[in-house]
Amino acid sequence: MKEKSETTKKFEKRLQATGNEKYVLRLYVTGMTSKSINAIENIRKICEENLQGRYELEIIDIYQQPEYAKKEQILAAPTLIKKLPLPLRKFIGDMSNEEKILIGLDLVPKEKKK
Amino acid sequence: MSTNKKPAAGTEQVFPKCKSGIRGLDEITFGGIPKGRPTLIAGGAGSGKTLMSMEFLVRGATDYNEPGVFMAFEETAEELAKNVASLGFDLEALIAQKKFLVDYVRVERSEIEETGEYDLEGLFVRLNHAIDSIGAKRVVLDTIESLFAGLGNEAILRAELRRLFRWLKDKGVTAIITAERGEKSLTRYGLEEYVSDCVILLDHRVQNQISTRRMRVVKYRGSVHGTNEYPFLIDEKGISIMPITSLTLNYEISNKRISSGIPRLDTMLEGKGFYQGSTILISGTAGTGKTSISASFAAATCQRNQRCLYFAFEESPNQIMRNMKSIGIDLEPCVKKGLLKFHAVRSTFYGLETHLVQMQKLIDDFKPDSVIVDPITNLINAGDQNDVKSMLTRLIDYLKAKQITTIFTNLTHLASLETTETEVSSIMDTWILLRDIELGGERNRGIYILKSRGMAHSNQIREFLITSKGVDIIDVYTGPAGVLTGSARLTQENKDKAAEDSRKEETEKLQRDLERQRKLVQAQVEALQAEFTAKEEEVKQKIAQEKRLEKTSSENREEMGRMRKEDKQ
Numbered sequence: 001m002k003e004k005s006e007t008t009k010k011f012e013k014r015l016q017a018t019g020n021e022k023y024v025l026r027l028y029v030t031g032m033t034s035k036s037i038n039a040i041e042n043i044r045k046i047c048e049e050n051l052q053g054r055y056e057l058e059i060i061d062i063y064q065q066p067e068y069a070k071k072e073q074i075l076a077a078p079t080l081i082k083k084l085p086l087p088l089r090k091f092i093g094d095m096s097n098e099e100k101i102l103i104g105l106d107l108v109p110k111e112k113k114k
Numbered sequence: 115m116s117t118n119k120k121p122a123a124g125t126e127q128v129f130p131k132c133k134s135g136i137r138g139l140d141e142i143t144f145g146g147i148p149k150g151r152p153t154l155i156a157g158g159a160g161s162g163k164t165l166m167s168m169e170f171l172v173r174g175a176t177d178y179n180e181p182g183v184f185m186a187f188e189e190t191a192e193e194l195a196k197n198v199a200s201l202g203f204d205l206e207a208l209i210a211q212k213k214f215l216v217d218y219v220r221v222e223r224s225e226i227e228e229t230g231e232y233d234l235e236g237l238f239v240r241l242n243h244a245i246d247s248i249g250a251k252r253v254v255l256d257t258i259e260s261l262f263a264g265l266g267n268e269a270i271l272r273a274e275l276r277r278l279f280r281w282l283k284d285k286g287v288t289a290i291i292t293a294e295r296g297e298k299s300l301t302r303y304g305l306e307e308y309v310s311d312c313v314i315l316l317d318h319r320v321q322n323q324i325s326t327r328r329m330r331v332v333k334y335r336g337s338v339h340g341t342n343e344y345p346f347l348i349d350e351k352g353i354s355i356m357p358i359t360s361l362t363l364n365y366e367i368s369n370k371r372i373s374s375g376i377p378r379l380d381t382m383l384e385g386k387g388f389y390q391g392s393t394i395l396i397s398g399t400a401g402t403g404k405t406s407i408s409a410s411f412a413a414a415t416c417q418r419n420q421r422c423l424y425f426a427f428e429e430s431p432n433q434i435m436r437n438m439k440s441i442g443i444d445l446e447p448c449v450k451k452g453l454l455k456f457h458a459v460r461s462t463f464y465g466l467e468t469h470l471v472q473m474q475k476l477i478d479d480f481k482p483d484s485v486i487v488d489p490i491t492n493l494i495n496a497g498d499q500n501d502v503k504s505m506l507t508r509l510i511d512y513l514k515a516k517q518i519t520t521i522f523t524n525l526t527h528l529a530s531l532e533t534t535e536t537e538v539s540s541i542m543d544t545w546i547l548l549r550d551i552e553l554g555g556e557r558n559r560g561i562y563i564l565k566s567r568g569m570a571h572s573n574q575i576r577e578f579l580i581t582s583k584g585v586d587i588i589d590v591y592t593g594p595a596g597v598l599t600g601s602a603r604l605t606q607e608n609k610d611k612a613a614e615d616s617r618k619e620e621t622e623k624l625q626r627d628l629e630r631q632r633k634l635v636q637a638q639v640e641a642l643q644a645e646f647t648a649k650e651e652e653v654k655q656k657i658a659q660e661k662r663l664e665k666t667s668s669e670n671r672e673e674m675g676r677m678r679k680e681d682k683q
Contacts, residue, residue: 030235038230062236066243073220074236076265080229092265093230104227 023047023055023105024084030077031063035094039078042095050107129336132180132252132288135173136166138355142331142340147312152279152289154309156301157316162327162348163292165201166316167254168194169352170290172203175213180251180288183244184216187260191216201352212248217241221264228266234274238281245287253282253289259303279308300332311335317343326465326501329355345467345501354471365515367391372484372519375414376407378587379546382563382572388544389568391517393510395539397524398548402559403578404523405429406585407546408486409438409445411521416448420483423476424456427492431456442584455480461492466505469493474512485513489523490538506538543567548578551599558600561587577603 027043029036040059047055062069062077072081076092082105089104132149133140140146147153147170157163171182186194194216195205208214217240245253258275265271282289291309293301300306306313313332318325327346331339346355371386380387388394396404408424415422426434434456435445448454457476464472477485487509493502506522513520522542539545544566551560561578563571577599579586591598591606598606 028236030233030239035231035233042230062239066239069236069240069243070217074240075219075221075234075261076232076237077235077239078232079236088225089227090225091227091229093228093232096230097228100227100229104229 021054021085023051023082025055025057026072026081026083027057027059028062028068028072028074028077028079028081029059031061036061036078038094038096039080042098043080043101046095046098046101050102050105131337132174133178134170135177136169136353136355138344138346139329139353142344142355143312143334144338144340147288147290147314148334148337149288150283150286151311152282152291152309153312153314154291154293154301154306155314155316156293156295156306158295158318161295161316161318162346162353163316164189164194164256165198165348166314166353167256167290167292168198168203169201171214171252171254172198172205172208172352174252175208175211181213181248182215182252182254183241183248183250184214184254184256185241185244185258186216186218186256187221188257190218200350201348202350203352215244215248215250217244219260221260223264223266226264232267232270234261234271234278237274238278242285245285251287253287254292255289256292257294258291259293259301259305262303275305276308306333326467345465345470347467347471349468349471349475351475365511366517368517372418373414374407375410375412375417376585376587378576379407379561382574382576382587383544383566384569384571386569388519390519391514392519392543392567393513393541394519394521394544394546395524395542396521396546396548397526397539399526399550402548402550403580403585404525404548405434405488406438406441406443406580407548408488408521408523409434409443410585411484412454412486413443413445413448415484415519416445416451416453418483419453421480422448422454422484422486423480423482424454424486424488425473426456426458426488427461428489429458431458440582441580442582455482466493466501470505470509473509477513477516477518482518484519484521486521487523488521489525491523491525503538507541510538510541544571551577553599554602556600556602560590560599 025043025047027039029039043057047057060068062074068074072079078092078094080091080095080101082089082091085106091101091104095101130149131143131145131147133146134143155163155166168184171184174180174182184194189197191205198205205214205216209216219237219240241253244250258278261271261275262268279289279291291305293303293305295315296302296304300313300315310333312334315330315332317328317330319328320326327348328343329346330343331341344355346353368390370390371383371388372390373380373387374383396407398404412422412424424431424434429437431449435449438445445454449456455476457473459469459472461469473487490502490506493505510520522538524538542565545564547562547564549560550557559578559580560575562573562575565571575590575597576587577590579588591603593606593610
């Protein structure tokens with residue numbers, strides 16, 4: 001019983017923390033293709049609108065740094081990886097589906113979607 | 115082998131091939147898989163796709179100095195290294211030498227969110243980077259189909275795969291792509307549509323509770339290839355495919371003759387015995403002495419200081435040795451000297467192919483001068499007849515190519531005495547038949563040579579005896595009373611002897627009579643002669659007396675005249 005209450009406490013703490021966590025995002029692109037450009041523009045827009053001031057977005061061209069592709073298990077391009085907060089999550093595509101990204105980034109509660 | 119170089123060389127100009135290094139595969143494909151192009155290996159779960167592709171890379175790296183990249187979609191590098199360590203492949207060492215590289219691509223659908231258009235450029239970058247970093251010439255993608263499970267957009271995936279295979283061709287690497295076997299098509303996702311230069315199908319079938327791996331080259335664009343299904347085996351040395359075509363009928367033959375270990379049997383074979391490197395089939399019903407002849411041959415081989423390998427599928431080595439000792443063939447010293455080696459295993463223990471490979475391996479290791487397979491009949495249990503025949507053909511070809519004299523024993527039933535159950539008699543050089551001859555309430559063993567290629571062998575049925583001093587072959591009784599063996603032969607022989615004796619006595623008596631007669635006549639002749647001589651003497655005396663008388667009377671007359679002073683004219 002004691003344990004249960006402790007987990008509840010942790011859960012509540014976490015719940016309070018949401019909304020002000022720092023996001024670490026990495027976008028892997030392959031050169032300046034239209035898909036890459038679209039993805040960069042789209043993710044910048046999403047971040048500015050939803051995570052202003054508390055995100056860190058790094059854009060990496062795996063043509064230039066191919067060793068990242070293996071390290072980060074990149075398969076498709078473009079790929080966005082949410083490093084923090086955990087859990088790690090991957091998004092592939094040109095980031096045009098804003099809703100999916102927001103859900104994936106835990107920025108929109110699933111009920112609100114409706 | 116040497117003969118297969120020809121077609122390979124002939125096609126080399128038009129179609130460059132890449133030696134896979136996998137035992138047997140290069141013979142079937144006449145030189146290897148298409149160089150600089152992708153090859154598809156399709157097969158069900160556990161059919162050996164990963165191992166075959168892995169061996170392709172490892173052989174490339176170790177034997178042909180062609181570094182390789184293994185892109186794994188299913189297993190991590192550590193798992194792979196562990197799995198193939200059992201085949202004797204040291205991936206860690208190859209990786210350290212920069213001859214090998216594993217890139218594990220993790221595709222987890224739950225982790226990936228699709229948010230618009232994408233391509234698989236990430237995979238291309240990885241592959242390109244991996245290839246360039248070690249200068250790879252060979253690439254394996256195992257199993258790229260996992261992408262279909264990991265990514266939802268099949269349209270993109272198919273377009274990208276088409277691009278990937280094109281790209282691999284442009285890159286000039288020899289690639290193997292593995293794919294899961296599909297129910298209707300060759301592969302589950304129809305990959306054969308994209309990789310169509312060479313398609314190899316692997317199969318793992320269980321027949322009569324014995325599993326056999328098989329492979330078939332379904333398609334090889336622009337090249338001839340063996341079209342059959344070939345059994346293959348995965349053992350501690352990797353994959354071995356045993357193509358029947360890899361051995362041809364042009365092995366060297368020997369004129370040397372070797373003894374069978376039974377002097378009288380040698381006599382039946384032109385007095386010289388078997389040809390070295392020939393195959394001998396001994397068939398007969400149960401208990402006719404097949405193993406005894408085999409053991410005699412084994413002992414004879416060891417006596418010549420040669421090596422003999424004995425495959426026993428029915429009895430344990432100790433049992434064979436004990437039993438043979440009881441008939442005066444002591445094999446134990448041969449084993450101790452290392453000249454005789456037993457390999458006893460139940461025939462149902464492995465599938466046929468495993469047997470074949472096992473036997474080949476033992477033969478390679480032990481390098482025997484003669485081999486005994488006792489009996490081949492038991493191998494039928496390990497597969498169906500066609501398989502057994504093709505396996506034995508391959509084994510015989512292999513042995514002949516190595517100039518190894520081989521004895522196969524075959525258990526037959528009375529009804530089918532002159533047919534071997536495995537139909538292998540046509541590929542045997544010498545066929546010795548042992549049979550029971552039932553006569554006068556007892557069974558005796560008969561032996562005869564049904565055929566023996568290249569020699570004027572005896573056509574006689576001989577009686578085959580197993581005594582405490584070894585096996586012996588003696589003439590059967592053939593005479594007016596028919597062909598007899600065993601005690602009937604002895605009785606008849608005694609009877610004949612008695613008859614002959616009495617005949618002899620008769621003749622002697624006649625001779626004696628004649629002699630007597632002759633002596634009698636001679637005596638008579640002598641008596642007459644004596645009589646005649648006596649008479650002659652008498653007559654001669656008389657004549658002399660007469661002469662004397664005549665002389666006296668004439669003298670008297672002259673005296674008288676003188677006295678009378680007779681005048682003379």
